[in-house]
Amino acid sequence: MNTRNAPGALRELQSACPDVEISTEPAVLESHGLDWTRFRDPAPLAVAFPRKLEDVQALVRHACGAGLAIVPSGGRTGLSGGAVAAGGELVVSFDRMRQMLEFDPVDASIRVEAGMTTGAVQEFAAANDLYYPVSFASEGTSQIGGNIATNAGGIRVLRHGLTRERVTGLKVVTGTGAVLECNRGLIKNASGYDLRHLFIGSEGTLGLIVEATLRLERRPPPGKVMLLGLTGLDALMNVFSDLRRTVALSAFEFLTDKALAHVCAGHELSRPLETECPLYVVAEFDCPGDEAEEAALASFERGVERGWLADGIIAQSAAQNAELWRYREGISESITALRPYKNDLSVRISRVPEFLQRMDALVAEIASDYEVVWYGHIGDGNLHMNIIGPEGLGPDEFEARCHEISNRTYALTEEMGGSISAEHGLGLLKSPWLGRARSAAEIEAMRAIKRVFDPAGILNPGKLFPNDG
Amino acid sequence: MNTRNAPGALRELQSACPDVEISTEPAVLESHGLDWTRFRDPAPLAVAFPRKLEDVQALVRHACGAGLAIVPSGGRTGLSGGAVAAGGELVVSFDRMRQMLEFDPVDASIRVEAGMTTGAVQEFAAANDLYYPVSFASEGTSQIGGNIATNAGGIRVLRHGLTRERVTGLKVVTGTGAVLECNRGLIKNASGYDLRHLFIGSEGTLGLIVEATLRLERRPPPGKVMLLGLTGLDALMNVFSDLRRTVALSAFEFLTDKALAHVCAGHELSRPLETECPLYVVAEFDCPGDEAEEAALASFERGVERGWLADGIIAQSAAQNAELWRYREGISESITALRPYKNDLSVRISRVPEFLQRMDALVAEIASDYEVVWYGHIGDGNLHMNIIGPEGLGPDEFEARCHEISNRTYALTEEMGGSISAEHGLGLLKSPWLGRARSAAEIEAMRAIKRVFDPAGILNPGKLFPNDG
Numbered sequence: 001m002n003t004r005n006a007p008g009a010l011r012e013l014q015s016a017c018p019d020v021e022i023s024t025e026p027a028v029l030e031s032h033g034l035d036w037t038r039f040r041d042p043a044p045l046a047v048a049f050p051r052k053l054e055d056v057q058a059l060v061r062h063a064c065g066a067g068l069a070i071v072p073s074g075g076r077t078g079l080s081g082g083a084v085a086a087g088g089e090l091v092v093s094f095d096r097m098r099q100m101l102e103f104d105p106v107d108a109s110i111r112v113e114a115g116m117t118t119g120a121v122q123e124f125a126a127a128n129d130l131y132y133p134v135s136f137a138s139e140g141t142s143q144i145g146g147n148i149a150t151n152a153g154g155i156r157v158l159r160h161g162l163t164r165e166r167v168t169g170l171k172v173v174t175g176t177g178a179v180l181e182c183n184r185g186l187i188k189n190a191s192g193y194d195l196r197h198l199f200i201g202s203e204g205t206l207g208l209i210v211e212a213t214l215r216l217e218r219r220p221p222p223g224k225v226m227l228l229g230l231t232g233l234d235a236l237m238n239v240f241s242d243l244r245r246t247v248a249l250s251a252f253e254f255l256t257d258k259a260l261a262h263v264c265a266g267h268e269l270s271r272p273l274e275t276e277c278p279l280y281v282v283a284e285f286d287c288p289g290d291e292a293e294e295a296a297l298a299s300f301e302r303g304v305e306r307g308w309l310a311d312g313i314i315a316q317s318a319a320q321n322a323e324l325w326r327y328r329e330g331i332s333e334s335i336t337a338l339r340p341y342k343n344d345l346s347v348r349i350s351r352v353p354e355f356l357q358r359m360d361a362l363v364a365e366i367a368s369d370y371e372v373v374w375y376g377h378i379g380d381g382n383l384h385m386n387i388i389g390p391e392g393l394g395p396d397e398f399e400a401r402c403h404e405i406s407n408r409t410y411a412l413t414e415e416m417g418g419s420i421s422a423e424h425g426l427g428l429l430k431s432p433w434l435g436r437a438r439s440a441a442e443i444e445a446m447r448a449i450k451r452v453f454d455p456a457g458i459l460n461p462g463k464l465f466p467n468d469g
Numbered sequence: 470m471n472t473r474n475a476p477g478a479l480r481e482l483q484s485a486c487p488d489v490e491i492s493t494e495p496a497v498l499e500s501h502g503l504d505w506t507r508f509r510d511p512a513p514l515a516v517a518f519p520r521k522l523e524d525v526q527a528l529v530r531h532a533c534g535a536g537l538a539i540v541p542s543g544g545r546t547g548l549s550g551g552a553v554a555a556g557g558e559l560v561v562s563f564d565r566m567r568q569m570l571e572f573d574p575v576d577a578s579i580r581v582e583a584g585m586t587t588g589a590v591q592e593f594a595a596a597n598d599l600y601y602p603v604s605f606a607s608e609g610t611s612q613i614g615g616n617i618a619t620n621a622g623g624i625r626v627l628r629h630g631l632t633r634e635r636v637t638g639l640k641v642v643t644g645t646g647a648v649l650e651c652n653r654g655l656i657k658n659a660s661g662y663d664l665r666h667l668f669i670g671s672e673g674t675l676g677l678i679v680e681a682t683l684r685l686e687r688r689p690p691p692g693k694v695m696l697l698g699l700t701g702l703d704a705l706m707n708v709f710s711d712l713r714r715t716v717a718l719s720a721f722e723f724l725t726d727k728a729l730a731h732v733c734a735g736h737e738l739s740r741p742l743e744t745e746c747p748l749y750v751v752a753e754f755d756c757p758g759d760e761a762e763e764a765a766l767a768s769f770e771r772g773v774e775r776g777w778l779a780d781g782i783i784a785q786s787a788a789q790n791a792e793l794w795r796y797r798e799g800i801s802e803s804i805t806a807l808r809p810y811k812n813d814l815s816v817r818i819s820r821v822p823e824f825l826q827r828m829d830a831l832v833a834e835i836a837s838d839y840e841v842v843w844y845g846h847i848g849d850g851n852l853h854m855n856i857i858g859p860e861g862l863g864p865d866e867f868e869a870r871c872h873e874i875s876n877r878t879y880a881l882t883e884e885m886g887g888s889i890s891a892e893h894g895l896g897l898l899k900s901p902w903l904g905r906a907r908s909a910a911e912i913e914a915m916r917a918i919k920r921v922f923d924p925a926g927i928l929n930p931g932k933l934f935p936n937d938g
Contacts, residue, residue: 106710445921
């Protein structure tokens with residue numbers, strides 16, 4: 001697909017879908033042709049804004065017949081280029097499908113259109129004395145459909161699991177325009193293959209998610225946040241294990257001294273602790289009464305005695321909880337202007353320290369002039385690596401060097417049984433390395449499954465699978 | 470496949486897999502050709518007992534080439550005939566693959582061979598101060614591989630989810646003998662389609678599960694069990710909602726007066742309450758201190774005041790917890806001798822009362838001389854229906870009448886958006902009604918996926934899919 005025949009392709013599209021809002025405004029092509037990755041120039045053919053299931057079906061059926069590539073598009077907060085349209089594709093945006101369709105208080109579940117934001121779901125749950133636990137920095141903008149397509153994680157996975165665990169029903173339009181209603185909101189359903197889980201995490205390559213039924217939870221007890229200063233990497237798993245045994249942890253996030261420096265500078269925050277440490281942890285635990293706080297303090301004291309911890313602070317109010325969270329949640333935004341090369345990796349939890357050590361050695365060897373900012377979700381084995389090039393480096397050279405770092409990094413995750421993407425997906429940026437995450441037999445099966453749901457190959461081409469296949 | 474060429478087929482199998490233990494002892498054919506369903510006569514060609522991955526591969530490769538049907542076989546406690554071999558199939562048993570392969574205390578996970586029993590996994594977890602929550606009556610015999618193949622549920626789903634939620638890694642041999650290692654024990658892994666979830670619940674039709682990595686949990690606080698006598702069906706959801714709001718429920722199971730009569734007679738138990746009620750509930754909640762017990766008692770008193778509850782008892786020791794559980798857990802065994810026609814259904818939780826009412830009316834209309842024993846997991850929308858025919862009825866007539874009840878029942882679950890199987894799977898007994906649970910488009914996709922992993926169609930034919938397709 002290229003844009004040379006754009007006027008013809010556009011006319012055909014518009015006449016095939018006369019009832020669907022289709023925009024070719026330059027500002028819309030620009031905004032909806034990109035996600036939060038910034039390594040491509042947006043160049044979609046057009047952006048469609050369906051308002052209902054039938055609109056989506058009409059768009060897909062036309063695209064299937066015309067061989068027109070479709071890029072499904074949510075809040076576009078992705079970091080792997082999964083929603084990038086840089087080659088004359090039709091972007092199908094869910095911005096006009098944001099409605100709450102049904103609330104069932106006995107089931108504690110809601111049915112929503114794919115364009116509802118994560119934050120709106122959280123707010124609806126809270127207003128009904130329930131809880132939607134999936135939470136991350138971009139939740140105000142990201143949409144449920146995109147969350148499901150990437151199986152979004154975030155800071156509460158340790159306790160509450162990924163988006164996958166929340167989805168009890170899914171309405172999907174496949175690459176032929178067929179509608180599948182997967183699992184219909186049931187908790188237990190042992191009637192054949194659970195297609196729902198194929199679509200979760202499929203990054204728009206198998207179908208367009210139009211509707212989801214989500215399980216809400218009982219509101220958890222009030223939480224309390226601690227910020228801990230660690231003496232070094234060796235202490236990390238000890239602190240995690242001790243705290244996990246002692247209290248009901250709902251988050252355990254780490255950041256390095258470099259990450260802390262960026263977030264303090266970027267958000268004009270004062271340093272949270274007097275002691276400077278190489279590593280910090282932001283942890284939250286259930287605190288229904290004094291007992292839990294005392295237990296957490298005892299764990300802290302053990303950590304100090306054993307030489308794991310150098311300093312720490314525990315919040316005394318909900319406002320202080322939020323203040324301490326800013327040191328972790330604000331990192332990503334604070335380095336955006338430096339255009340970091342972002343990477344999102346996972347290994348088994350027990351292998352995190354070895355992985356961090358070997359990664360440090362690797363970067364020191366091949367890019368000692370680069371700054372690496374680490375943070376992430378220790379309790380899930382999920383690490384976010386952000387590489388910042390020296391000033392004055394051209395973008396092409398920076399990208400080439402980062403490509404080399406990625407090559408080495410993914411060889412290491414493969415060797416250590418980890419994944420090249422924990423929660424951002426492969427998208428456009430990581431698809432060339434699919435073979436570092438999955439075996440040849442798995443990739444063959446995945447391609448065959450892709451052909452089942454998208455025989456014309458129109459759904460998000462170039463994403464997830466490398467283009468050469 | 471039939472057994473006319475059995476001697477030749479057997480010789481070929483043995484010479485192709487000389488290192489694998491293959492039995493044709495009549496007692497073994499009898500025991501391993503059936504599961505807990507009793508509607509077929511066992512007639513396998515042979516039963517193979519692989520000891521390692523390579524044995525399984527050799528068996529599958531030979532079967533694939535020879536067009537020999539394979540029935541994967543675990544603890545054979547299934548209730549839908551998923552492990553029945555009644556037509557000259559090769560049964561592949563995991564009885565010799567029961568080892569614990571790895572325990573990772575930091576990850577709180579274990580890697581086990583498929584033949585390890587559910588109970589052995591629970592015991593290993595408990596011995597290491599951890600918890601494996603999947604629990605049901607046959608856990609002492611059922612195997613992990615079978616649990617995964619049917620996505621086993623049980624009595625703790627309300628809090629801890631199904632087997633699906635426990636599996637972080639799967640090693641599978643597909644219908645061509647290829648080995649897939651799915652997800653490798655990671656918590657977060659966004660690198661393409663999650664094939665793991667396709668195999669979970671696939672009832673041996675896509676591959677043989679040889680190994681699994683399972684996530685264990687922190688041991689929950691001590692639980693306390695209540696047995697409640699309800700005034701009627703109308704009270705059921707009110708009692709559930711009030712109790713769920715009040716305490717941290719880990720189980721909420723119901724049984725009818727008829728179910729209670731059977732369990733008391735079958736296990737020589739005295740009636741638990743003085744008052745006779747139409748409906749009973751066995752509920753368990755976290756009880757770390759007096760506060761939770763007081764809250765549960767307050768909920769009970771509200772139930773009495775509002776006319777929902779007529780009587781109740783709360784356990785005062787771990788031994789009493791176990792005693793109260795017997796009234797629920799012993800039902801299935803207490804009616805086995807009556808050869809009930811068992812059915813395992815689900816609807817959304819909020820629709821349970823309407824479903825029970827309509828089912829009662831349906832059975833009264835078409836089989837008023839039959840006894841129906843209901844029990845199940847209200848908190849998951851999962852109901853177990855057991856139909857007992859009048860004495861003196863011939864088995865063929867009974868089966869024919871039950872078939873008619875099933876036809877009407879599945880039409881009702883379809884109308885109410887439920888499932889014809891909540892946790893037992895479709896197996897051989899329910900596969901004819903697949904179309905009542907899934908749309909034509911879904912079934913078409915499922916058949917295409919089956920061809921991807923089992924192109925020769927040798928894996929558990931006749932199970933899950935109707936034979937006519």
